[in-house]
Amino acid sequence: MNTKQKALVLEVVTATCSHMTAEEIYIAAKAKMPQIAMGTVYRNLAQLVNDGVVRKLEIPNAPDRYDGCTECHEHLYCDKCGKVSDIWCGDLTEAIESATGQKLSSYTLTIRGLCSECAV
Numbered sequence: 001m002n003t004k005q006k007a008l009v010l011e012v013v014t015a016t017c018s019h020m021t022a023e024e025i026y027i028a029a030k031a032k033m034p035q036i037a038m039g040t041v042y043r044n045l046a047q048l049v050n051d052g053v054v055r056k057l058e059i060p061n062a063p064d065r066y067d068g069c070t071e072c073h074e075h076l077y078c079d080k081c082g083k084v085s086d087i088w089c090g091d092l093t094e095a096i097e098s099a100t101g102q103k104l105s106s107y108t109l110t111i112r113g114l115c116s117e118c119a120v
């Protein structure tokens with residue numbers, strides 16, 4: 001694997017907090033490295049997700065998004081414009097475990113609503 005391409009893909013994903021789709025990442029990467037192929041971007045993204053440096057957000061009925069911030073946070077999916085916003089509610093594992101008496105291995109929340117722009 002070409003480490004320069006991998007570094008570029010990581011740079012593109014971490015440069016913004018906009019939770020880009022693979023296609024948007026490809027377009028941004030291509031602007032910086034015109035010879036990069038779409039398959040290369042996809043492969044590197046999968047690798048970065050595997051490495052734990054990029055988080056993949058699976059969204060029902062929409063393309064996957066990629067998040068360069070791996071700190072514990074959740075996402076609000078805007079019903080109106082489709083924007084993905086960060087929600088910093090901390091790690092809920094303990095709260096859920098003490099409320100239910102069950103042991104969590106992981107959790108995935110789907111939070112839907114209106115983003116700050118659509119809510120006005």
Ligand SMILES: [Zn+2]
Nearest residue numbers: 078081115118
């Ligand atoms: Zn919105």
Ligand SMILES: [Zn+2]
Nearest residue numbers: 067069075086
């Ligand atoms: Zn995020």
